[in-house]
Amino acid sequence: MRAGVLILALHLALMAFPPAARAQDTTVKWPEIRGLILPAAVAATVPNSTVGSGTGVVPAAGLPWLTTQGSASINLRSGLLKFNVKGLLLAAGNSIGTRGAVGQVKGTLVCDTNGSAGGGNSVLVDTDLVDLDAQGAASFAGNVGPLPVACSEPDIAFVIRTTGGSWIAHGAVRRP
Secondary structure, eight states: OHHHHHHHHHHHHHHHSOHHHHHHOOEEEESEEEEOOSOHHHHTTSTTOSBSOGGGOBOBOSSOEEOSEEEEEEETTTOEEEEEEEOOEEOSSTTTTSOTTOOEEEEEEEESTTOTTTTTOOEEEEOOOEEOOTTSOEEEEEEOOSOOGGGGSSOEEEEEEETTSOEEEEEESOBO
16 A cells, blocks of 8 residues: 555656656766866967857966866756866966966856857856865855756856856766
8 A cells, every 4th residue: 555655656746847847857967077278378279269159258268277087067957066176287387286376266057058049148157166275176066056048958068267267177078
């Protein structure tokens, strides 16, 4: 009898969320965080070196950065975003191997990267600023939702930005 009630309760719970809503309850993951390879001066000559379109463009930083590990994920339904990164350090210049003057970073979702759904503009969703320690470690776990409709697009990117807004690392190998 109890098993039958449990199955009925589960069935009713699933019916409360139509298939489209259940499909939207997905987590997008970037199992690796990688540093910026090209500095802004070089990237300016390379097509598509920025991330996003229109008013939602995120520029590349002035120097290359590296990472030793990291990951990010976003639950598109709840808005729960998590990221962690280690070894996020400069890969050139006089401060090579350090975080330089960057003491805080934020994670940013760049939704609708090509601007196809937003009239040519990407939508940026930022986390709060978090400390970047001397070894290049930072992490965030919190809710950034409700997410705008543009974040339901298949073209979503994750970047780590400085307080000035330039990206210095990105989520790599996106997985649904």
